[in-house]
Amino acid sequence: MTLLEVSGVSVSFDGFQAIDNLSFSIGEPELRAVIGPNGAGKTTFMDIVTGKTRPDSGHVLWGEDNRNLVGLSEQAIARLGVGRKFQKPTVFEAQSVRDNLAMALKAPRGPFDVLLRRSVDEGRLHEVAAEIGLEDHLDRPAGALSHGQKQWLEIGMLLAQEPRLLLVDEPAAGMTTAEREHTTDLLNRLAQRHAIVVVEHDMAFVRRLGCKVTVLHEGRVLAEGSLDHVTQNKDVIDVYLGR
Structure with a gap:
């Protein structure tokens, strides 16, 4: 099933065409890597999907009822099930892993829920901690x-x-080899149940993901397919790989 469909989306900033009639779709579940040179529109694409940037034209259709996300707030889009992870981790460093x-x-996040400090679902908390490989670190800051x-x-x-849907920005940056391997394994496991879009520059990391790749250039889809397919594309070599 198609979970997200970006259709004919364009946006410009002070005369610069950041996204140019972009169309992109991802199924549920699916793992997709998005690559491309700096300025290709990768971050702007994520900004549009999450509601941070409103496009000049086009639609961002979501879910079974093809609800248009354009015009919704970032909070409303997040509540519908769109999660975004930026390149630099934004965790509460003074708090424990458990508390995070x-x-x-x-x-429930209403004022009475906060005041009453309703109990945390410990089973779900441990399930998530085990999924990400941090169950033995719950009490660490x-x-x-x-x-x-x-x-x-x-x-x-x-x-x-x-x-x-999870939008994940350059997860391999700054990681050790062992951490990169854990991350690829984690993303591949999660992609059995979720739609995941990974924006990445590291070709070795993308190859390990073993998923469909979308190449962006000047705000448009330049090529799409397996990593081997897109890296043999002459246009991709000229504008990205040949640099």
């Missing part, structure tokens, strides 16, 4: 984790909110 996950768990572990914690905080 507990704060993120999907639960998040600030004491390695860079890779902080990335996994942030992915866990997204998972705790039960998203249908």
Whole structure:
């Protein structure tokens, strides 16, 4: 099933065409890598999907009822099931891993729920911690984790909110070899149940993901297919790989 369909989307900033009649779709579940040179529109694409940027034209259709996300707030889009992980981890470093996950768990967020400090779903918390490989680190301060572990914690905080789509920005940056391997395994497991879009520059990491690849250039889809297919495309070689 198609979960997200970006259709004919364009947006410009001060005369610069950041996204140019872009069409893109991802199924549920599916893992997709998005690559391309700097300025290709990768970040703007994620900004549009999450409601941070409103396009000049086009539609962003979501879910079974093809609801148009354009014009909805970032909070409303997140509540519909779109989660985004930025390149730099944004965890609460003074809090424990447990507390970070507990704060993120999907639960009632009204004023009475906060005042009453309703109990955390410990089963779900441990399930998420095990999924990301941090079950043995629940009592550690998040600030004491390695860079890779902080990335996994942030992915866990997204998972705790039960998203249908995860947008993940350059997860391999700054990781050790072992952390990169753990991350690829984690993303591949999650993609059995979720739609995941990974924006990445590291070709070795993309190859390990073993998924369909979309190449963006000047705000448009330049090529799409397996990594071997797109890396043999003359246009891709000229504008991206040949640099």
